Amino acid sequence: MKVINSLKSAKKRDKNCRVVRRKGRVFVINKSNPRMKCRQG
Numbered sequence: 094m095k096v097i098n099s100l101k102s103a104k105k106r107d108k109n110c111r112v113v114r115r116k117g118r119v120f121v122i123n124k125s126n127p128r129m130k131c132r133q134g
Contacts, residue, residue, distance in 0.1 A: 095131040103131045
């Protein structure tokens with residue numbers, strides 16, 4: 094999982110990406126490709 098300053102570029106990588114907030118952190122997750130994850134904060 095990568096930690097990035099801005100998740101906008103990570104969200105655009107695949108159309109199945111979702112931005113999710115969990116425990117005060119922002120994550121990008123992809124259900125069709127579970128290896129593609131990153132977080133901010």
